[in-house]
Amino acid sequence: MDPAVDGWREVLAPQALDLALLAAFIVLALVSFFRKSIALKYVTFVASVGYLGFTKSSLVSVSDVFRLTDLSVPEFKYSLAWYGFMLFVVGSTVLWGRVYCGRVCAFGALTQLMDPIIPRRMRLEIPVRIEKHANLIKYGVLAGVVAYFLVTKDVAGPIRYAEPFWMFGLFGTPAMWAGLAVLLVATVFVRNLYCRFLCPVGATLGIISQLTTVFRIKRWAECNTCKICEKTCEWGAIRGPLIVKSECVRCDDCERLYLDQKKCPHWLILFKRKGNTAVPVSNLS
Ligand code: SF4
Ligand code: SF4
Numbered sequence: 001m002d003p004a005v006d007g008w009r010e011v012l013a014p015q016a017l018d019l020a021l022l023a024a025f026i027v028l029a030l031v032s033f034f035r036k037s038i039a040l041k042y043v044t045f046v047a048s049v050g051y052l053g054f055t056k057s058s059l060v061s062v063s064d065v066f067r068l069t070d071l072s073v074p075e076f077k078y079s080l081a082w083y084g085f086m087l088f089v090v091g092s093t094v095l096w097g098r099v100y101c102g103r104v105c106a107f108g109a110l111t112q113l114m115d116p117i118i119p120r121r122m123r124l125e126i127p128v129r130i131e132k133h134a135n136l137i138k139y140g141v142l143a144g145v146v147a148y149f150l151v152t153k154d155v156a157g158p159i160r161y162a163e164p165f166w167m168f169g170l171f172g173t174p175a176m177w178a179g180l181a182v183l184l185v186a187t188v189f190v191r192n193l194y195c196r197f198l199c200p201v202g203a204t205l206g207i208i209s210q211l212t213t214v215f216r217i218k219r220w221a222e223c224n225t226c227k228i229c230e231k232t233c234e235w236g237a238i239r240g241p242l243i244v245k246s247e248c249v250r251c252d253d254c255e256r257l258y259l260d261q262k263k264c265p266h267w268l269i270l271f272k273r274k275g276n277t278a279v280p281v282s283n284l285s
Contacts, residue, residue, distance in 0.1 A: 011077045018081045036252045045109035053106030053168040062200045066149045097209040102249035131236040134197045142200035206246035213245045220266035229254040
């Protein structure tokens with residue numbers, strides 16, 4: 001073996017801790033997703049902000065989308081955690097939709113951690129007809145930054161203002177910090193404002209989700225008329241009987257409701273039809 005070329009032992013040793021922490025985080029995220037556990041979801045949010053955000057600054061950025069256009073990816077064997085993370089993000093999106101946005105992305109986790117703290121009366125509910133159009137803005141942002149990059153090849157200029165993810169590395173300019181402050185204050189009033197309406201990465205994953213999503217959220221026949229899930233979804237992703245895959249972040253809220261035999265009309269109708277007078281039980285905590 002050429003002594004100038006590292007063997008796998010030398011390559012893996014410095015990356016082992018990084019890979020182990022990433023694997024532990026992914027297991028946590030997936031367990032919280034499959035168990036539909038609110039408590040574990042919030043543990044995942046805290047881990048995401050602390051580990052992926054402030055410790056590693058590992059967020060999928062629109063610059064990762066640019067890499068696909070010129071194939072400027074890092075060298076595989078020295079960047080195993082990066083490849084593992086990207087594989088998880090793309091793979092989970094193809095399989096289940098925007099799980100990355102719903103519980104892995106540190107910025108999305110941060111804004112979702114604001115949800116239980118901010119009183120409901122401070123929140124502005126966006127009417128469906130406005131939401132339907134406003135969530136197209138992020139596709140316009142994506143098209144704009146990709147076009148700008150293709151023409152200029154510049155990633156250090158105005159494109160930096162399209163994402164707030166630099167905040168985890170604490171390296172913004174005064175103008176960027178001012179923009180972030182405005183965004184976070186606006187998020188107090190409009191839940192997950194950036195994710196729902198502005199994020200180009202969310203738009204990219206939304207396109208992949210719309211085209212793929214192998215394992216979709218089930219719907220009952222009763223969903224055609226019942227509006228309970230639609231009102232529960234805080235991402236504007238349920239429109240009548242349809243789940244809009246590009247907007248759904250697999251937050252579990254509707255799935256928890258839909259499995260709840262005490263709240264979902266599907267189960268209540270089923271019990272009535274069977275002539276069962278026993279009160280069904282809520283099967284999720
Ligand atoms: S929409 Fe953007 S900021 Fe929000 S969770 Fe997804 S990638 Fe993160
Ligand atoms: S409530 Fe349901 S449809 Fe809405 S984002 Fe969550 S999982 Fe998706």
